Amino acid sequence: MAWQASELEQFPALTWEQIAPQASVATRSALERVLETQDGACLTDEERHALANCDGPNCNGADLFALLVAADTLRRDLVGNIVTYVVNRNINFTNICFVGCKFCAFSRGPRQADTYFHSLEDMGRKAKEAWDVGATEVCIQGGLPRDLPPFYYRDILRAVKKAVPGMHIHAFSPMEIVYGVELTGMTLRDYLMMLRDNGLDTLPGTAAEILDDEVRHVLSRNKVSVAQWQEVIRTAHACGIPSTSTIMYGHCETPDHWVRQLSLYRQIQSETGGFTEFVPLGFVHQNTLLFQQGLARTGPTLNEHLKIHALARILLAGSIRNVQVSWVKLNRKLSQLCLQAGANDYGGTLMEENISREAGATAGEYTSPEDFQAMILEIGRIPAERNTKYSRLQIKLPVEAPSPEASLEIASESTLAPEFA
Numbered sequence: 457m458a459w460q461a462s463e464l465e466q467f468p469a470l471t472w473e474q475i476a477p478q479a480s481v482a483t484r485s486a487l488e489r490v491l492e493t494q495d496g497a498c499l500t501d502e503e504r505h506a507l508a509n510c511d512g513p514n515c516n517g518a519d520l521f522a523l524l525v526a527a528d529t530l531r532r533d534l535v536g537n538i539v540t541y542v543v544n545r546n547i548n549f550t551n552i553c554f555v556g557c558k559f560c561a562f563s564r565g566p567r568q569a570d571t572y573f574h575s576l577e578d579m580g581r582k583a584k585e586a587w588d589v590g591a592t593e594v595c596i597q598g599g600l601p602r603d604l605p606p607f608y609y610r611d612i613l614r615a616v617k618k619a620v621p622g623m624h625i626h627a628f629s630p631m632e633i634v635y636g637v638e639l640t641g642m643t644l645r646d647y648l649m650m651l652r653d654n655g656l657d658t659l660p661g662t663a664a665e666i667l668d669d670e671v672r673h674v675l676s677r678n679k680v681s682v683a684q685w686q687e688v689i690r691t692a693h694a695c696g697i698p699s700t701s702t703i704m705y706g707h708c709e710t711p712d713h714w715v716r717q718l719s720l721y722r723q724i725q726s727e728t729g730g731f732t733e734f735v736p737l738g739f740v741h742q743n744t745l746l747f748q749q750g751l752a753r754t755g756p757t758l759n760e761h762l763k764i765h766a767l768a769r770i771l772l773a774g775s776i777r778n779v780q781v782s783w784v785k786l787n788r789k790l791s792q793l794c795l796q797a798g799a800n801d802y803g804g805t806l807m808e809e810n811i812s813r814e815a816g817a818t819a820g821e822y823t824s825p826e827d828f829q830a831m832i833l834e835i836g837r838i839p840a841e842r843n844t845k846y847s848r849l850q851i852k853l854p855v856e857a858p859s860p861e862a863s864l865e866i867a868s869e870s871t872l873a874p875e876f877a
C-alpha cells in the first residue's frame with residue numbers, strides 16, 4: 457500500500473509491525489536499531505540526515521509514517537504513557553528591546569506607544585498571584601532595554617523570592633545572561649553564580665533558534681553567536697543550573713540544521729547532564745519582518761511539526777529524556793498529534809503568554825491544568841503535573857473521573873545528572 461501525505465494524521469492508528477515492512481530498507485534498518493538499543497547513538501551521521509529528510513521527493517511514502525510510529529513506540533518504551541505539564545506563569549517583564557531579531561514580533565523600540573516595563577514590585581506581586589493559584593514555577597524573560605540597571609536581573613530574582621520563597625524561578629535566556637555580564641563587567645561564571653545564589657533555579661535554553669552562525673546572521677545580526685550560546689549553557693550547567701534545550705524551526709533552515717543541533721545537544725548532555733528537556737518551537741510567521749522581507753517560509757508544515765518531534769525522540773534517545781510540545785505555537789489537535797509522535801510533555805500552563813501571540817499564534821495565553829488533563833486523556837495517556845526538573849510527578853485526573861490513582865505521587869527518573877537534583 458502506498459502512503460499519501462494527506463493520510464498523515466492517521467499515523468497514530470498504525471503499529472510498528474504494520475508500517476515497518478512498507479518502509480525503505482535503510483529507514484527500517486536504522487529505526488529498528490534505535491528501537492532495539494533505545495539509544496540514538498547507534499545511528500551514523502548519514503542515517504541521521506536521511507531520517508531528517510525521510511519525506512523528500514525521492515523517498516518511499518511510508519518512511520515518514522515509519523519515523524513517527526517508531527518515535528511513539530520508543531517514547532512508550534523510554535518514558536511510558538504519562539504526559540506531564542507544569543503549572544507556571546510566564547512573565548515577560550518588558551517588551552522594550554534593542555536587539556532587533558527579525559523573527560520577533562514582540563519587541564518594541566523605547567519610543568513606541570505600547571511599551572511596558574514591570575517594576576520589581578509588579579514581579580513579586582505576579583509571582584505571589586501565581587503561587588496562590590497553584591503555580592510552582594515562574595518563567596521570566598523579556599526584551600533587552602538599553603541602560604538596564606546593571607544588577608536588574610539579580611534584583612528580579614530577589615523580588616520574586618522575597619514575595620514567594622518556594623517559587624521555582626526559570627529565567628533569563630543566554631542572550632539576557634550575556635547582556636547581564638556586559639552590564640556588570642563580571643565574568644560569566646561569577647555572574648551565573650551570583651544569579652544562582654540569589655534564586656535562579658533553571659535557565660531557559662532559548663535564544664538558540666538555529667545554532668548555525670550563517671542562519672543566525674539572517675535571523676538577527678545582534679544575537680549571541682553559537683559559541684557564546686554554548687558557553688553560557690555549559691557554564692550554567694557547571695554552576696549547577698540546569699537548562700532546557702530548544703530549536704526554532706519552519707523559517708529558513710533545513711532538516712540538516714536540525715540534525716546538527718540535536719547532535720550538539722547530545723554532545724553537551726554527555727558532558728554536563730544538565731538538560732531537562734528538548735523543546736521544538738515552531739516559527740510563527742505572520743507579523744514578523746523575517747517573513748515580510750521574503751526571508752522565511754510561512755512557518756512549519758504538518759510534516760515538519762510531526763517530523764521534528766519524532767526525530768528528536770529518535771536522535772536524543774539515551775540522552776535527553778523529555779521532548780516537549782510548545783502548545784502556544786500549535787493548535788489543540790496538532791499538539792496532540794505531536795504527543796503521539798514522540799513527545800511526552802505539554803510544557804507550562806503559562807497564564808500569560810505574549811511572544812507567540814504577538815507573532816500571530818492563536819492557541820491562546822493560558823491552558824488550565826484541567827484542559828491539559830482533558831487533552832491528554834483524549835489521546836489515551838495519563839496526565840501528571842510535574843515540577844520544573846521532572847523530579848516530582850503527580851498523576852492528575854479530572855474531578856469528574858475519580859480514580860484511586862487521582863493523587864498518586866510517583867518517583868520519576870531524570871536524565872539530569874545527580875548534582876542538579
Ligand code: SF4
Pocket residue numbers: 553554555556557560561562563598599600631676
Ligand atoms: S527575540 Fe528577544 S532579543 Fe530578539 S528582538 Fe525579541 S525580545 Fe529582543
